[in-house]
Amino acid sequence: MPIASMATDLDEAFEACRRETAEWAKTFYLGTLLLPLEKRRAIWAIYVWCRRTDELMDSAEAQSRSVEELAERLDHWEQQTRDLFNGHVSNDLDAVMAHTLERFPQDIQPYLDMIEGQRMDLTWTRYPTFEDLKLYCYRVAGTVGLMTQGVMGVDQAYTSAPWSDSPDTSDAAVALGIANQLTNILRDVGEDRGRGRIYLPQEDLDRFGYSESDLMAGRLNEAWRELMAFQLERAREWFTRSESGVRWLSGDARWPVWTSLRLYRGILDAIERIDYDVFNRRAYVGKVNKLLDLPRSYALAQFR
Structure with missing residues (x-):
């Protein structure tokens, strides 16, 4: 989905990222409030991507999944991340990340490495x-x-x-x-x-x-x-x-x-x-x- 089609929801999506960061990373969140707005929102978007990655393994729901199911979820998430870096956006949270990557270009490798870290928790x-x-x-x-x-x-x-x-x-x-x-x-x-x-x-x-x-x-x-x-x-x-x-x-x-x-x-x-x-x-x-x-x-x- 093109980012432009989500433009009206982008502010709401960044606000959702802010709330999630404030709830789950209170010390980290305090530091982000000292940043200029554009940088602040980018950090919130990255944090939420990382949290989404972590939740694949550590959420209460994930605890009931088999190793095979969790591995499959990580494979799917890796593909979705590769798609995101190629400009394919499927939801509002993807949109804020795409906006962040457009404003602050970066390499995909750290994101893939983080997914590998979650795979370590499988075994x-x-x-x-x-x-x-x-x-x-x-x-x-x-x-x-x-x-x-x-x-x-x-x-x-x-x-x-x-x-x-x-x-x-x-x-x-x-x-x-x-x-x-x-x-x-x-x-x-x-x-x-x-x-x-x-x-x-x-x-x-x-x-x-x-x-x-x-x-x-x-x-x-x-x-x-x-x-x-x-x-x-x-x-x-x-x-x-x-x-x-x-x-x-x-x-x-x-x-x-x-x-x-x-x-x-x-x-x-x-x-x-x-x-x-x-x-x-x-x-x-x-x-x-x-x-x-x-x-x-x-x-x-x-x-x-």
Whole structure:
């Protein structure tokens, strides 16, 4: 269906994307509100595409499907995504993505890689090494950095001179996605075990003497605290890697990105505050702390 035929519904579709982002990604959503409207709406559209992809595997309805049925759904979604990148639009949510791709052109590969990440969830319920987990984190979250970096844009100060080369922010964008996914994993250990999934690398469980049965029982002991402290430090290292790319971004994107980065990293501090008890309590950054961090992130965006 041509995008033009959906023009009257486009604003409504973007509003639907806004509402969904606000409902399901509160910390991320706060950062997007600091962007100019056009960039803000593009990020919402990309987020909803990613959520639609994730829901193929993680929705309540998906839990009743067989592996074969889920694989078929992913194959269908991949074809629909390829069609979208070729200009074929079948509904309003496709239309907002097509509009976003038209305004902010990008490569299809990160989108296909994310679908591959969902395919990993068909067969992977354990991750032997961190290298295995890192691949998963790249596919389901590092790709988001690649999808959104073109929307954020690069500061013209780095590209306006004839001899200038546009800086490559890809590594930092991927690092931020991996950091965010590692944070999700640490926050959601209790929830994931209920679905029979353990994302913490098996090599790390062995290293700290914390067994899979301990994890399934939600056992809080010194081995668990040492294991989690190690995992939090690793996640923080990935956030630090991501920081190097923020200064290259366009002026209207640096504050939102710093805000999202710092607030999401704050979840790691929240895990420490609940003494690593992610089995029984949810770690989150409160509204007051979110508001207090805005001027700090603004200062970093101006001077770092």
